[in-house]
Structures are given as C-alpha cells and as structure tokens.
Amino acid sequence: xxxxxxxxxxxxxxxxxxxxxxxxxxxxxxxxxxxxxxxxxxxxxxxxxxxxxxxxxxxxxxxxxxxxxxxxxxxxxxxxxxxxxxxxxxxxxxxxxxxxxxxxxxxxxxxxxxxxxxxxxxxxxxxxxxxxxxxxxxxxxxxxxxxxxxx
Numbered sequence: 387x388x389x390x391x392x393x394x395x396x397x398x399x400x401x402x403x404x405x406x407x408x409x410x411x412x413x414x415x416x417x418x419x420x421x422x423x424x425x426x427x428x429x430x431x432x433x434x435x436x437x438x439x440x441x442x443x444x445x446x447x448x449x450x451x452x453x454x455x456x457x458x459x460x461x462x463x464x465x466x467x468x469x470x471x472x473x474x475x476x477x478x479x480x481x482x483x484x485x486x487x488x489x490x491x492x493x494x495x496x497x498x499x500x501x502x503x504x505x506x507x508x509x510x511x512x513x514x515x516x517x518x519x520x521x522x523x524x525x526x527x528x529x530x531x532x533x534x535x536x537x
Contacts, residue, residue, distance in 0.1 A: 396461045403469040406483070411466050411491050412459035419455050422495075422524055426450050427460070429467050436506065437474035445477065445503040448529040449488065452495040452521060458488060477503045481513035489517060496521050502531040510534035 394412045403409035429447040436443055447467070466487075470480060481501030489497050498516035512534070520526050 394459055394462070395465065396459055400461065400465055403465055404472070406466065406469050406473055406487075409466040409469040410462060411487065412462040413456040413491055414459050416453045416455055416457050419453070422452060422521060424450055424524060424526060425453055425457065426527075427458075427463060428530075432467060432470065432480075432501075434470040434480050435472060435474040437476060440474070442471075443477065443503060443506060445480075445501055446531050447481070447484070448500045448502070448531060449485075449497075450499075450526070450529070451488070451492065451497040452524055454493050454495050456492045456494075458492055477501060477506075477511045478513050482515045485515045496524070500529045500531065502529075502534075505534070 394414070395410065396412070427447075427449040429449075432445045432447045434443050434445075435441070467484070473480075475483070481499055485497060485499040488494075488499075494517070496517055498514070498520075501513040503511045503513070
C-alpha cells in the first residue's frame with residue numbers, strides 16, 4: 387500500500403472542525419497487517435455539550451482496536467475528538483457514534499470503546515461498545531479507568 391502524505395492533515399496546518407460531521411478522519415496503511423496486536427488511544431479530557439442544558443460534559447475515552455489493513459492517523463483523530471467540544475449529544479450517542487465512525491473508516495478486525503463520563507445530575511454514566519468477542523490470543527489490557535469514585 388502506498389501513502390500519499392499530501393492528502394493527510396498530518397504535517398499541514400489544520401483548523402479545528404466546527405462539528406464532528408465536518409471533521410475528516412484520515413487512515414494510513416497498517417505496516418503490520420496480518421499481525422494480531424492492539425492499538426489504543428486514550429482521550430483523558432474529552433468534552434461535549436449536554437443537548438438539554440447546554441452545559442459541558444467531561445469524560446475519558448479509551449479506544450482499543452485490532453487493526454486490519456488500516457490505522458487511524460492520530461492528528462486527524464485528535465481533531466475529530468476535539469470537534470465534539472461544541473457538539474450537543476448524550477453520552478451514549480457520543481461514545482457509540484465515535485466507535486461506529488471509526489469502525490466504518492478502519493474496518494478493524496475488532497474494536498471497542500469505553501466512555502467514562504463524569505457525573506451529570508449526580509450520576510456518572512459509563513458507555514461501552516464493541517464489535518464482537520475479542521479475538522483469541524489478543525492481549526487485552528484493562529482500560530485503566532477506575533469505576534467512578536470522584537475520578
């Protein structure tokens with residue numbers, strides 16, 4: 387697989403997208419396609435907006451996937467995740483929507499996302515989504531976010 391770097395946001399000035407719908411996610415070839423390994427991205431300062439109150443919501447996202455032919459390019463992922471800061475959506479919609487968009491882009495062998503949200507109305511809401519059972523033999527470390535106790 388060849389890569390035309392000029393088509394990527396990587397290495398070029400990139401404005402923060404106004405919304406997740408406007409954000410562009412880039413993918414790059416996996417140099418170890420056919421090798422079973424886990425790629426993890428952690429976003430410890432994820433923000434979005436409550437669609438009812440307009441107040442900010444804060445969470446920690448942990449994205450794990452077993453790549454197939456493609457990897458997500460990290461700068462484009464950072465810009466995409468940051469585009470949620472003015473986006474009004476419930477925790478479940480943000481978490482699962484991000485997961486589905488990445489799965490559509492990457493076509494991974496396996497994918498999971500954990501959204502660990504700080505309390506809204508006194509109740510923390512954690513959201514988990516995955517594409518199926520983890521492949522046998524894949525080293526799958528804990529996502530490392532403790533159950534809510536005043537994170």
